[in-house]
Amino acid sequence: MALRRKLFAEQRVARGYSQEEFAEVLAVAASTVVRWECGRATPQPHQRPRIAELLGITLPELGVLLSPEQSPETAPLPDTPSLPDGDDDDMKRREVLGLLAVTGVLIALPAPDGVARGRTAPALLETGEALHRSLWQVYALSDSKQSAFPAVRGQLDLMTKALAEARTAGEQTRLCRMTADLYQLAGELFFDANRYTDAAECYTLAAQAAHASGDHDLWACAMTRHAYVELYAHRAPSAQRLLTAAGRVAQRGDRTLSTRHWVAAVQAQAHAAVGDLNACERALDEAEKVHTLGGDDSRNGGWLRFDGSRLAEERGACYLQLGRPELAEEALTAALAQPLSLRRRAAVLSDLAVLGAYRRDISQVVHFAEQALGLADRSHSGFVGKKLDGLRGRLAPLLADARVSELDHRIAALPRTARREGHAYE
Known part of the structure; x- marks a missing residue:
């Protein structure tokens, strides 16, 4: 199944519909839904408004999920970026930031006992982690990162609904962890678009959600991403404070993951920004120790991708910033x-x-x-x-x-x- 059609199917599941139920509402055969999700057929234009409504996404977002996939070398750029300039862009930003505010409340103040149970929380608890892993893959493989925005935006809405439905402490913990994951991805999309304030707000919420879930690696990664915002805003001392805290959190994380080594790699960039060659090289040497880990980091789902493969380019960039082109x-x-x-x-x-x-x-x-x-x-x-x-x-x-x-x-x-x-x- 192609990745975008897989996301189409996972969105259907997250909304609580089986293939048969989805087909019944749309007055089509269940086999038709199967063909849509396998990529062997595409819904007709007159069917798409109702499909988008059932999936809880916009028509342009549905268009992205239904569009054919090509290799990065040959794929054309989308006609309309997902975060264009203008009023539509501002509306989408406000929607995401509004969801962020509500999510922050739901993390801090879980739903009271007796809350009405919907279908969103059970569906996300079953499929959410796999869906988020797929979204990170879309982000990583896309030349134009903003192509992932529609699916991420729809998932943020579902996460908010699921948090409002959570009944038990265990459900709340798992959903907070998924929230920390998803808001880091949303922050990456804003960061790629140079929307640093929006990215920082996403990373802040991700750190809060990770703390609430007790996941130190997710927490440290959110703080490290926030430090990138400060570096690109030319505020290296602020980045250093964030990274010092992220390092302390990472030391309490999973020692088989590369979190603390990624923190060190970003600390090297902060040291370079303030002109400290010796501290920069010590941090880079610490980051190089990631190569001693071995093992498989696939279980982190995509939010931690540091494997040391970027260290050569990061070392070169640090030396340039330090005014040492010969190095x-x-x-x-x-x-x-x-x-x-x-x-x-x-x-x-x-x-x-x-x-x-x-x-x-x-x-x-x-x-x-x-x-x-x-x-x-x-x-x-x-x-x-x-x-x-x-x-x-x-x-x-x-x-x-x-x-x-x-x-x-x-x-x-x-x-x-x-x-x-x-x-x-x-």
Whole structure:
């Protein structure tokens, strides 16, 4: 079953319908629902409004679940990003932040005894963890990360309903853990769109939910993601405080997971931001110990993906920030030789272009920046745009060259999601 059709089926289950019940409401054969979910058939346009209503999602969100899947190399970009600029974008943000506020109350004040029992909580307790794992896979594999937003948005609504229905302490604990997982993913989507305040609010709620569930690794990961917000907002001291706390929490987590090593890797970036080479290298060496773990991290569901494969590019980026290009080159060259996602490759290419700018090597700047811009056009990623903005800040001494001047204009013309919010941090 294709991943998007799998999500279609899991959304049906989460809403409490069997295939037969779903088919009966839609006045179609159960075999038709089976064909939809296997990808062998697609609902007709006149059927889709009712299907979207039953699944609790919008028509555009349903369209994403029904759209054909292609490999990342050949898949076209969506015509309308899930977080576009304008009024529709603001409405979607308000919806998510409204759910966040309600969820915070439900975590702190569980439903009283005698609450009416619906179908959402039992369905999520049965299928939620698998669905969230699938959503993380969609996020990880998509060139345009915002394509995951519709399904995540629908799941946030279901999580709120499930928390309101929870009857026992055990159910509340499991649902809080799922909430911590899901709101970290929502935060990642906002972070990728350069909506740092929205991302920080999601990570804060995720940390609260993880604390309520007693899961120290989830808790530390939420705080580490929050620290990234501070780093990208150029507030390294605030990031260091968060990471110090995250490190303490991680020490109480599962020693077979890589949480504490990921915290160390991000601490290295914070040390680089304040110019502390020795502390940065100590943190990177601590992060390298992740390679001694072995084992299988698949049980964490996707919210913890640190396996050390990113350390070469992160080391190179740290050395660049510290003004040590001679140390950065070897790490960045090694990183580029690895299989990388679109966003990671764009980040390494941007850093190699920065390295060229340090050396006043215009050919190197143009070679790597051109490739990074091509990936930025494919991904619509705010993260990639931010990396190229960092390169642009290094181009001033080279602008007399026509090729560099053209690059500067192309970077400036990149679409900027949440441009206004980004300015508040710059």
